[in-house]
Amino acid sequence: MEADWEVEIGAEAPVIEALWPGFIDLWRTPERIREIEEAQRLPALATALVHLNHPDLDPDLSMDPVAADASSESQIWTSKCDLWVLNPTLHPWDLDELDAAPPESVAALACYIDMVGSDASVFARLDKTEAWARAAVYRLREIVCRSCRADLVIRRAFKEDQEVFGITVYTVACGADAIAAEQALSGALLALVTAIRAASSNIGRSFEANP
Numbered sequence: 006m007e008a009d010w011e012v013e014i015g016a017e018a019p020v021i022e023a024l025w026p027g028f029i030d031l032w033r034t035p036e037r038i039r040e041i042e043e044a045q046r047l048p049a050l051a052t053a054l055v056h057l058n059h060p061d062l063d064p065d066l067s068m069d070p071v072a073a074d075a076s077s078e079s080q081i082w083t084s085k086c087d088l089w090v091l092n093p094t095l096h097p098w099d100l101d102e103l104d105a106a107p108p109e110s111v112a113a114l115a116c117y118i119d120m121v122g123s124d125a126s127v128f129a130r131l132d133k134t135e136a137w138a139r140a141a142v143y144r145l146r147e148i149v150c151r152s153c154r155a156d157l158v159i160r161r162a163f164k165e166d167q168e169v170f171g172i173t174v175y176t177v178a179c180g181a182d183a184i185a186a187e188q189a190l191s192g193a194l195l196a197l198v199t200a201i202r203a204a205s206s207n208i209g210r211s212f213e214a215n216p
Contacts, residue, residue, distance in 0.1 A: 006196050007104050007154035008145035010138040012131070014161050014170075021162035021171040023084040023121045031058045032082035032123065043088040043116070049191030050088060050116060056198045057120065058082050060205065080127050080205045084171075085119040091177070098179060105152040105179050112186040113179040116194075120201075121162045121171040128170040134159050137204050138172060144200035153178035153193035 013019065029037050035055050038044055044051035058079050091098060091113040098113050100106070122128040128137070138157045145155055155176045162171030176197060178189035 006145045006148045006150040006193065007102055008142045008156070008200075009154075010135075010142050010157040010159070012135065012159045014131075014159065019160060019173075021084065021119045021121060021160050021173065023119070023162055023164045023171065025085060028084055030082075031055060032079060035059060041086065043086050047088055047114075047116070047187065047190065049194045050086065053194040053198050054083050054086065054118070057118070057201060060202050080123055081120045081201070082123050083118055083120055086116060088114070088116040090183070091115055098177060100179075103152055103154050103177065103179050109152050109181055109185070110179040111181050112183045113177060114183075114186045114190045115175065115177040116190065117173055117175045119162075119171060119173050121164060122169060125167060125169065128162070128172070131159070131170060134170040134172070141200045141204035144203045145196060148196040148199065150192050150196045152180060152189040153196075155193065155197055 029040055031038060031054055035058060038051050038055055041051070041054070044054055058081075060079050093113070098110065100110050103110065103113075128134045138159055141157060142155075153176065155174060158173045158175065160171055160173055162169050174197065176190060176193050178186055178193050180186035180189050
């Protein structure tokens with residue numbers, strides 16, 4: 006799968022407001038996934054959001070999201086997401102970046118997920134956050150998944166009175182039509198959860214990964 010990461014922490018760069026007015030706490034109340042409109046439009050997004058907050062669920066993501074155990078622990082939690090159809094005129098996509106041929110790129114779909122650490126020690130330091138992002142990208146690139154890509158953007162994040170770092174994950178996928186693009190994005194989200202699980206297991210450890 007095509008993937009990369011970058012840092013955007015300048016004075017004018019966007020920040021992650023973790024506890025924004027519309028925040029739904031899937032870490033403590035996963036059953037509220039039904040309240041997230043974007044998750045209802047794409048079932049794979051609903052499943053990914055719950056699994057990111059609850060890494061103990063089955064690796065194949067087969068469990069109904071609302072069956073997640075609210076007591077399970079995750080090193081990250083999600084704070085916001087969005088899902089939209091790409092307009093080829095306003096937002097053209099690069100076929101090479103998506104590893105797609107022209108017949109596979111008639112329609113495209115994108116989403117983003119904001120993630121922050123479940124406590125102050127996760128993503129507290131820039132170097133550790135960068136190492137985490139490198140590990141996730143390294144894992145993503147090992148997964149066979151065409152017509153899609155993911156970009157991890159490290160940003161400043163605010164949780165109540167704490168300023169730490171967070172990561173916005175942008176995922177884009179294309180297909181021969183809208184249904185194929187949705188299927189490609191669903192596969193990309195599955196790959197994303199798999200890679201993030203692997204990266205999370207390395208938080209606080211030393212590891213080597215290609216940039």
